[in-house]
Amino acid sequence: xxxxxxxxxxxxxxxxxxxxxxxxxxxxxxxxxxxxxxxxxxxxxxxxxxxxxxxxxxxxxxxxxxxxxxxxxxxxxxxxxxxxxxxxxxxxxxxxxxxxxxxxxxxxxxxxxxxxxxxxxxxxxxxxxxxxxxxxxxxxxxxxxxxxxxxxxxxxxxxxxxxxxxxxxxxxxxxxxxxxxxxxxxxxxxxxxxxxxxxxxxxxxxxxxxxxxxxxxxxxxxxxxxxxxxxxxxxxxxxxxxxxxxxxxxxxxxxxxxxxxxxxxxxxxxxxxxxxxxxxxxxxxxxxxxxxxxxxxxxxxxxxxxxxxxxxxxxxxxxxxxxxxxxxxxxxxxxxxxxxxxxxxxxxxxxxxxxxxxxxxxxxxxxxxxxxxxxxxxxxxxxxxxxxxxxxxxxxxxxxxxxxxxxxxxxxxxxxxxxxxxxxxxxxxxxxxxxxxxxxxxxxxxxxxxxxxxxxxxxxxxxxxxxxxxxxxxxxxxxxxxxxxxxxxxxxxxxxxxxxxxxxxxxxxxxxxxxxxxxxxxxxxxxxxxxxxxxxxxxxxxxx
Amino acid sequence: xxxxxxxxxxxxxxxxxxxxxxxxxxxxxxxxxxxxxxxxxxxxxxxxxxxxxxxxxxxxxxxxxxxxxxxxxxxxxxxxxxxxxxxxxxxxxxxxxxxxxxxxxxxxxxxxxxxxxxxxxxxxxxxxxxxxxxxxxxxxxxxxxxxxxxxxxxxxxxxxxxxxxxxxxxxxxxxxxxxxxxxxxxxxxxxxxxxxxxxxxxxxxxxxxxxxxxxxxxxxxxxxxxxxxxxxxxxxxxxxxxxxxxxxxxxxxxxxxxxxxxxxxxxxxxxxxxxxxxxxxxxxxxxxxxxxxxxxxxxxxxxxxxxxxxxxxxxxxxxxxxxxxxxxxxxx
Numbered sequence: 001x002x003x004x005x006x007x008x009x010x011x012x013x014x015x016x017x018x019x020x021x022x023x024x025x026x027x028x029x030x031x032x033x034x035x036x037x038x039x040x041x042x043x044x045x046x047x048x049x050x051x052x053x054x055x056x057x058x059x060x061x062x063x064x065x066x067x068x069x070x071x072x073x074x075x076x077x078x079x080x081x082x083x084x085x086x087x088x089x090x091x092x093x094x095x096x097x098x099x100x101x102x103x104x105x106x107x108x109x110x111x112x113x114x115x116x117x118x119x120x121x122x123x124x125x126x127x128x129x130x131x132x133x134x135x136x137x138x139x140x141x142x143x144x145x146x147x148x149x150x151x152x153x154x155x156x157x158x159x160x161x162x163x164x165x166x167x168x169x170x171x172x173x174x175x176x177x178x179x180x181x182x183x184x185x186x187x188x189x190x191x192x193x194x195x196x197x198x199x200x201x202x203x204x205x206x207x208x209x210x211x212x213x214x215x216x217x218x219x220x221x222x223x224x225x226x227x228x229x230x231x232x233x234x235x236x237x238x239x240x241x242x243x244x245x246x247x248x249x250x251x252x253x254x255x256x257x258x259x260x261x262x263x264x265x266x267x268x269x270x271x272x273x274x275x276x277x278x279x280x281x282x283x284x285x286x287x288x289x290x291x292x293x294x295x296x297x298x299x300x301x302x303x304x305x306x307x308x309x310x311x312x313x314x315x316x317x318x319x320x321x322x323x324x325x326x327x328x329x330x331x332x333x334x335x336x337x338x339x340x341x342x343x344x345x346x347x348x349x350x351x352x353x354x355x356x357x358x359x360x361x362x363x364x365x366x367x368x369x370x371x372x373x374x375x376x377x378x379x380x381x382x383x384x385x386x387x388x389x390x391x392x393x394x395x396x397x398x399x400x401x402x403x404x405x406x407x408x409x410x411x412x413x414x415x416x417x418x419x420x421x422x423x424x425x426x427x428x429x430x431x432x433x434x435x436x437x438x439x440x441x442x443x444x445x446x447x448x449x450x451x452x453x454x455x456x457x458x459x460x461x462x463x464x465x466x467x468x469x470x471x472x473x474x475x476x477x478x479x480x481x482x483x484x485x486x487x488x489x490x491x492x493x494x495x496x497x498x499x500x501x502x503x504x505x506x507x508x509x510x511x512x513x514x515x516x517x518x519x520x521x522x523x524x525x526x527x528x529x530x531x532x533x534x535x536x537x538x539x540x541x542x543x544x
Numbered sequence: 545x546x547x548x549x550x551x552x553x554x555x556x557x558x559x560x561x562x563x564x565x566x567x568x569x570x571x572x573x574x575x576x577x578x579x580x581x582x583x584x585x586x587x588x589x590x591x592x593x594x595x596x597x598x599x600x601x602x603x604x605x606x607x608x609x610x611x612x613x614x615x616x617x618x619x620x621x622x623x624x625x626x627x628x629x630x631x632x633x634x635x636x637x638x639x640x641x642x643x644x645x646x647x648x649x650x651x652x653x654x655x656x657x658x659x660x661x662x663x664x665x666x667x668x669x670x671x672x673x674x675x676x677x678x679x680x681x682x683x684x685x686x687x688x689x690x691x692x693x694x695x696x697x698x699x700x701x702x703x704x705x706x707x708x709x710x711x712x713x714x715x716x717x718x719x720x721x722x723x724x725x726x727x728x729x730x731x732x733x734x735x736x737x738x739x740x741x742x743x744x745x746x747x748x749x750x751x752x753x754x755x756x757x758x759x760x761x762x763x764x765x766x767x768x769x770x771x772x773x774x775x776x777x778x779x780x781x782x783x784x785x786x787x788x789x790x791x792x793x794x795x796x797x798x799x800x801x802x803x804x805x806x807x808x809x810x811x812x813x814x815x816x817x818x819x820x821x822x823x824x825x826x827x828x829x830x831x832x833x834x835x836x837x838x839x840x841x842x843x844x845x846x847x848x849x850x851x852x853x854x855x856x857x858x859x860x861x862x863x864x865x866x867x868x869x870x871x872x873x874x875x876x
Contacts, residue, residue: 038698434654438814467778
């Protein structure tokens with residue numbers, strides 16, 4: 001029900017920004033660029049929403065003592081919020097829009113009186129400020145754990161790594177039988193649909209992500225919670241909403257209540273998104289209001305109006321209190337040292353934790369990575385996956401390369417181009433190696449080093465010719481070199497075979513050998529992180 | 545009936561009772577029918593028999609024209625043009641209304657200067673010649689090793705072939721068909737569909753070094769028609785090459801040796817690995833073509849290349865240059 005012009009404008013704005021967001025997410029992939037030849041770059045501004053995100057910017061400043069390229073744009077949101085309040089949450093944020101939509105679906109548990117009660121201000125709404133304080137304190141300690149809860153990180157991670165791949169599976173399982181139909185008309189329809197969907201949303205090939213199901217269910221659960229309590233996530237958890245709520249305390253724009261004409265009919269509470277007490281008789285809560293304007297349209301007496309320079313009683317600051325603030329401070333201060341007291345960083349790194357090319361050394365990486373999954377979404381080989389325990393608890397959902405699924409393409413730099421925070425610093429194909437202009441003397445970025453499992457490798461263990469790994473090795477001169485050896489096969493015959501070895505001074509750890517190895521489930525050549533160029537200490541060779 | 549409150553004093557009419565029985569009977573009968581039909585379909589799953597088809601796209605020999613020609617000292621376009629002219633022109637190979645599939649090597653994420661993929665200008669020239677010969681469709685495709693989008697873009701072949709008017713088809717995992725290759729070691733393999741539906745096939749490899757076979761030339765290019773786990777082919781590479789070459793018999797082979805990868809093949813990457821030979825080989829004898837190139841740039845005799853000997857004894861061509869006139873042309 002749109003009862004006022006402002007609501008209509010708001011709705012258009014929400015749909016517009018949601019579509020922009022989804023379009024940018026879909027375009028976070030390698031797309032055929034007409035005329036592109038030697039260099040492939042990300043042309044679409046796919047980091048846009050992260051650049052607008054003041055939470056990422058503030059945390060980036062606290063954790064990295066610097067502001068990564070583009071994050072200054074977040075002032076575009078922060079400065080207007082100073083004046084106007086949390087308009088961003090109600091008008092722009094795609095996570096808010098999705099919840100707004102789900103929350104307005106008919107629901108058994110939100111009818112009449114229950115619905116009015118659920119939209120009254122609740123003390124638990126202050127939880128988000130505790131989350132924010134804890135997150136910012138954690139950032140001061142060098143952990144970007146806030147990224148777990150940042151709304152854009154949540155969206156890209158959940159939609160990009162779980163829902164879109166699932167959508168792909170669903171669409172393909174319908175289209176493929178159509179395309180293989182013997183009836184020409186059905187076949188043509190299937191093929192046309194495929195071409196159209198391919199150009200719009202489908203991935204070039206089906207992607208799969210570690211933990212996809214967990215990320216997807218978590219997200220759907222958050223959305224479904226809105227069926228019970230409108231915008232539960234925005235009201236009680238979202239740290240970006242908390243930041244904007246805190247910032248809006250001095251805003252000069254707000255809800256004007258004409259107390260005299262209010263007869264407490266509660267209609268304004270029916271569609272209130274923020275739980276900010278628009279009803280007469282109680283003070284309006286500025287930090288909770290999402291500026292959705294629903295109350296204005298629903299008031300039968302036109303007692304509610306958004307106005308500049310009001311002079312009336314209101315609750316401007318978050319109702320958090322000293323105790324909760326201290327709880328947040330303490331939680332943030334305790335959690336990072338506790339996580340770091342665990343093994344994981346430094347001493348006992350997981351051998352299989354391979355960071356994308358351009359990634360900073362682990363402590364710097366963790367102080368920047370917001371676990372948004374942009375790098376994983378864009379990787380054309382589906383090689384990057386969210387970690388579970390490989391990077392320790394503090395590194396949950398940070399990217400790791402899984403060469404068995406996909407290796408790192410020798411001159412691809414897309415992940416470094418989409419990273420919004422510089423956890424993967426932007427690099428050029430030249431830094432990665434083996435484009436024109438790079439010579440054997442250059443020092444390309446290394447992700448790790450390959451090793452042979454001689455008990456499984458065909459020429460080493462089974463008297464069988466192979467060396468596909470050598471063929472695929474993209475390094476020049478090849479990091480895999482060959483030694484001819486005399487072996488005896490099961491019939492007792494002597495055979496000359498080529499046995500592969502790795503030169504660690506040349507290996508870049510791209511994982512092409514591991515990917516190409518015919519022993520798929522446990523490759524006979526595999527990459528571990530030792531020798532990765534980002535770490536000064538995790539090295540094998542003295543002279544590197 | 546529906547919606548009205550049940551009234552025990554008002555029993556069902558005969559008509560209503562009949563309708564209820566009819567409804568029930570219909571459901572029971574269709575369930576039984578469906579069950580019977582499905583139980584008849586319940587057989588142990590056997591993979592559908594793969595299609596058996598040797599792909600022989602050769603044209604008849606003509607003594608008027610040589611079976612192998614070498615053109616040197618030119619630019620890719622002029623080299624290709626002259627080589628085809630020496631063989632009697634493209635119209636000898638491509639007829640009106642033919643669907644032509646050109647199979648360059650687009651295996652690696654490399655640029656033309658790195659000489660890991662076929663020269664894009666050479667591919668474009670072949671596309672143009674096909675159109676001039678009256679082809680109905682000209683398709684350029686390959687099943688890449690590296691990420692196909694990157695390979696097709698960075699090799700320059702996608703742009704060059706499209707500019708020349710060809711359809712550029714990227715390897716789509718859903719467009720493979722199981723085919724009985726009928727080889728000694730290669731039995732049933734998935735083959736990329738465009739290669740199965742062509743009237744004429746032009747093989748357009750590039751000459752590169754290879755650790756296992758010494759050099760990767762024309763016959764090795766057929767790896768790129770296969771899908772599946774082709775990393776197993778190395779285990780018996782020579783037999784695999786002969787099996788593939790006996791399955792896929794091209795109309796003509798045009799070997800790009802404008803730049804060749806003299807070492808560190810087949811991926812290269814370093815310009816120091818590249819030598820400019822400014823040469824194009826073309827011919828209808830795939831064995832002789834590989835033998836000539838291997839000898840010329842890697843000094844490999846057929847004795848050192850088991851697959852060539854096997855292919856020759858299999859009747860796929862000859863390595864005996866005494867019986868095979870080679871027409872060599874020097875441009876400029």
